[in-house]
Amino acid sequence: MVTQNTVEIPRSVWYGWGDPAHATSLSANALTYLSATLKLASVKPVHPPADITEVRIGEPVLNAEALAELRAACGTEYVSTERLDRIEHSGGKSTEDLLRIRAGDALGAPDAVIFPASSEEIREVLAVCAARGIAVTAFGGGTSVVGGVSPLRGTFDAAITLDMRRMNKMLHLDPRSRTATFEAGLRGPGIEAALEPHGFTLGHFPQSHQEATLGGYVATRSAGQASTGYGRSDDLVKSVHLETPAGPLVAGSTAPGTAAGPKLLDVIVGSEGAFGVITSATLKIVPVPTHKSYGSWSFASFTAGAEAIRRLRHEGLSGDLPHVCRLSDSDETASTFKLGGPKTAALGKYLSVRGQATPALALFLWEGATKETAARKRRSARILRAAGGIPTGPIPARAWEHGRFSGPYLRDELLTRGVYVETLETSATWTSLDSTYHAVREAILKSLAEHGGTGYVQSHISHIYPDGASLYFTYLAGVESDGLAQHARVKQAASKAIVAAGSTITHHHSVGTDHAPYLGAEIGALGLDVLRGIKNTLDPAGIMNPGKLIPAAIKEQP
Numbered sequence: 151m152v153t154q155n156t157v158e159i160p161r162s163v164w165y166g167w168g169d170p171a172h173a174t175s176l177s178a179n180a181l182t183y184l185s186a187t188l189k190l191a192s193v194k195p196v197h198p199p200a201d202i203t204e205v206r207i208g209e210p211v212l213n214a215e216a217l218a219e220l221r222a223a224c225g226t227e228y229v230s231t232e233r234l235d236r237i238e239h240s241g242g243k244s245t246e247d248l249l250r251i252r253a254g255d256a257l258g259a260p261d262a263v264i265f266p267a268s269s270e271e272i273r274e275v276l277a278v279c280a281a282r283g284i285a286v287t288a289f290g291g292g293t294s295v296v297g298g299v300s301p302l303r304g305t306f307d308a309a310i311t312l313d314m315r316r317m318n319k320m321l322h323l324d325p326r327s328r329t330a331t332f333e334a335g336l337r338g339p340g341i342e343a344a345l346e347p348h349g350f351t352l353g354h355f356p357q358s359h360q361e362a363t364l365g366g367y368v369a370t371r372s373a374g375q376a377s378t379g380y381g382r383s384d385d386l387v388k389s390v391h392l393e394t395p396a397g398p399l400v401a402g403s404t405a406p407g408t409a410a411g412p413k414l415l416d417v418i419v420g421s422e423g424a425f426g427v428i429t430s431a432t433l434k435i436v437p438v439p440t441h442k443s444y445g446s447w448s449f450a451s452f453t454a455g456a457e458a459i460r461r462l463r464h465e466g467l468s469g470d471l472p473h474v475c476r477l478s479d480s481d482e483t484a485s486t487f488k489l490g491g492p493k494t495a496a497l498g499k500y501l502s503v504r505g506q507a508t509p510a511l512a513l514f515l516w517e518g519a520t521k522e523t524a525a526r527k528r529r530s531a532r533i534l535r536a537a538g539g540i541p542t543g544p545i546p547a548r549a550w551e552h553g554r555f556s557g558p559y560l561r562d563e564l565l566t567r568g569v570y571v572e573t574l575e576t577s578a579t580w581t582s583l584d585s586t587y588h589a590v591r592e593a594i595l596k597s598l599a600e601h602g603g604t605g606y607v608q609s610h611i612s613h614i615y616p617d618g619a620s621l622y623f624t625y626l627a628g629v630e631s632d633g634l635a636q637h638a639r640v641k642q643a644a645s646k647a648i649v650a651a652g653s654t655i656t657h658h659h660s661v662g663t664d665h666a667p668y669l670g671a672e673i674g675a676l677g678l679d680v681l682r683g684i685k686n687t688l689d690p691a692g693i694m695n696p697g698k699l700i701p702a703a704i705k706e707q708p
């Protein structure tokens with residue numbers, strides 16, 4: 151029997167990812183490869199995070215009356231102005247956030263962190279904040295990589311963060327209809343642990359799964375590693391309870407199908423805390439698969455691999471597509487082969503002999519009943535072989551699955567060693583996939599090299615649609631003396647390339663502050679006005695997550 155249960159880990163350390171005790175270090179081989187590839191003089195671990203006692207943070211500006219009203223709403227012990235709580239909620243987990251907090255800058259921290267236990271408490275908190283003009287940021291797992299949980303003040307003097315961790319229960323399970331209702335603060339492993347005794351899974355496994363919450367998934371339209379099979383979070387949501395400054399709103403319906411006007415739910419899903427706070431949501435669930443079947447195939451190039459996957463999507467029977475479907479480009483494949491030890495090195499040599507000098511490796515994972523997955527895998531193999539693929543066995547896919555949640559820890563070590571690493575994503579139609587891939591890749595590389603550095607970009611496809619696929623870029627270089635400026639420069643170059651290619655500014659990371667300047671290019675000025683109109687109705691005072699999603703006037707931070 152397959153288990154979808156994952157390990158519950160402590161909440162992330164203030165300067166980085168998860169519990170540092172779970173981190174595995176880079177091998178000597180990896181360090182040598184890294185310094186040679188990036189042409190770095192040294193990758194010694196000489197850039198540790200600041201000492202917590204030296205972190206700079208302003209005095210909280212909430213007055214005694216405001217604090218008293220917030221305490222009356224949630225209980226004194228659940229309204230914190232403690233230094234560590236404020237530091238931990240001063241930002242998310244983008245490399246920009248990490249560069250700032252590791253340098254000891256928590257000056258953007260909220261004035262208080264509130265830990266509500268119910269929709270009613272949140273309603274009261276929002277009423278206090280609307281009346282007093284206090285900005286409110288909802289905080290799930292705090293794993294945003296787009297500035298989504300930075301507690302910006304907007305036009306207000308004070309800001310609070312609402313941490314949803316106490317709202318962490320499964321409220322209802324309907325096994326016959328295959329739906330479940332969860333409180334918004336339940337984290338990924340908690341969702342699976344609640345469902346598995348009943349034989350169900352949500353099937354939603356973003357790389358941040360161990361820290362991220364149900365509310366965060368819904369608020370950002372996240373996509374999991376197996377979303378090709380199970381669907382993205384926005385495909386899974388049936389209904390949402392949203393507390394807004396204008397009152398509670400239940401969007402969506404338990405009805406299996408409805409024609410009751412435009413789909414209001416779609417306006418709430420992906421609203422990034424800018425319209426209100428999601429307190430619970432009902433999602434589709436599916437039975438835990440009885441079997442997983444692993445496979446990997448190699449292609450002569452990324453272009454050839456992408457074409458093979460398109461054919462798999464278009465020529466295969468409906469439902470044949472693997473639940474996990476990832477294609478690395480030649481650079482990502484080269485890194486995997488370089489870092490994977492003697493067996494993967496041997497695989498690289500074998501592929502070279504077979505005419506694939508710079509192979510692109512695809513990993514697949516079919517889930518379901520034993521016989522059914524075997525049949526799907528067989529049918530897929532015919533298409534992949536006809537498209538020029540060479541089968542490379544199940545081990546690479548198993549190895550990927552084994553280490554799939556450990557990657558985020560590496561970023562902390564890389565930063566300590568003076569290596570800048572960041573990711574971004576988009577999606578493109580099959581027709582424009584190749585040109586978008588090259589345009590964005592080249593824009594990143596050029597920008598990384600602008601100050602004389604040597605950069606490395608690797609990419610993969612991890613979500614397949616009938617009309618196209620996602621593109622995910624990971625890029626590395628030595629950290630420049632002004633790492634934040636370096637980050638802004640590269641991000642801007644890549645974002646402009648994405649816009650110029652006519653692709654989306656975000657496939658699954660959401661908009662936050664980072665992508666807000668580019669949203670107009672995607673949805674138009676009138677589209678932005680529609681979003682502003684919805685916000686004005688639900689949040690007339692504009693207290694909800696200022697500066698996120700919708701570009702807005704932002705008061706200078708202290």
Ligand SMILES: Cc1cc2nc3c(=O)[nH]c(=O)nc-3n(C[C@H](O)[C@H](O)[C@H](O)COP(=O)(O)OP(=O)(O)OC[C@H]3O[C@@H](n4cnc5c(N)ncnc54)[C@H](O)[C@@H]3O)c2cc1C
Pocket residue numbers: 242243244287288289290291292293294295298299314334335355356357358361362363364365366367368369370371372373374375421422423424426427428429558658659660662695698
């Ligand atoms: C290492 C790493 C790997 C990642 N991998 C993936 C991935 O594979 N796929 C993917 O899609 N994303 C990924 N992300 C991005 C991020 O994890 C997702 O956006 C996730 O859905 C955020 O969930 P969270 O609970 O941490 O939300 P937060 O980071 O706490 O919040 C994100 C946004 O949602 C809002 N929000 C949170 N909770 C609520 C609520 N209850 N009501 C209203 N608004 C709310 C916040 O205000 C903010 O705007 C990754 C991030 C990291 C750091």
